[in-house]
Amino acid sequence: MEDKKLMRKKFSEIRKNIPHKTEKDILIKNIFLENARNANTILLYASFSTEIDTLSIAEELIKTHIVAFPVSHKDGIMTFHTVHSIDELHKGMYGIYEPDISLPQPVVNDKTICILPGLAFMTDGSRLGYGGGYYDRFLEKYPQINKTALAYEELITESLPVMPHDIKADYIVTPERTVFCHAEQR
Helix, strand or coil: CCCHHHHHHHHHHHHHCCCCHHHHHHHHHHHHHHHCCCCCEEECCCCCCCCCCCHHHHHHHCCCCEEEEEEECCCCCEEEEEECCHHHCEECHHHCEECCCCCCCCCCCCCEEEEECCCEECCCCCEECCCCCHHHHHHHCCCCCEEEEECCHHHECCCCCCCCCCCCCCEEECCCCEEECCHHHC
C-alpha cells in the first residue's frame, strides 16, 4: 500500500482539480441538509482551501440546529463549541477557522452528527485524514455519534492505509449518492 504522505499528496491534487466544484458543493449541501433533518446537533469543521464548502452548510443549519465547530488543542485533544453565526469563528491553530473556547460545548447524543474531514474515503467508511488523529481521539469517546463524510466521487477509492484505531464514517455524501458504510454492523 502507498505511503500515507504520498497518498495525501495524490488526493490533494485530485481534489484541487475537481471540475464544477461549486455546483457539486451545492448538491452535497442539499443532500446533507435533507439527511440531517432529524438531527439536533451538528459538529462540523470549517472548510479551507479545496475542501467542500462547510460554511454554507453551517449557515443553513444554524437556523434550525445546534451547530458546533472544533478547537484543536496543543495536547492533541479537540473540543467542539457552539456558535450562532459563522462570524463567531476566527483563525486558529493551523490557520483553520474555529470558535472561541469560552463558547459552550454542545451536549452530544444519538441525534448528533459529526462531519468528518478527509482527503479520501473507501465505501466501508475508512478515510485518509490529515494525520493529526484529532477526530479519532474525539470520536472514540462518543460511539453514538453519527459520523458523516462529505466527498467528491473522485475521492472514493478502493484502498487506503488504515489502522485499527481509525474511526470510520457511517455515511459518505457525494453529489451522486449517499454511501451507507459498514451497514451490516448496524
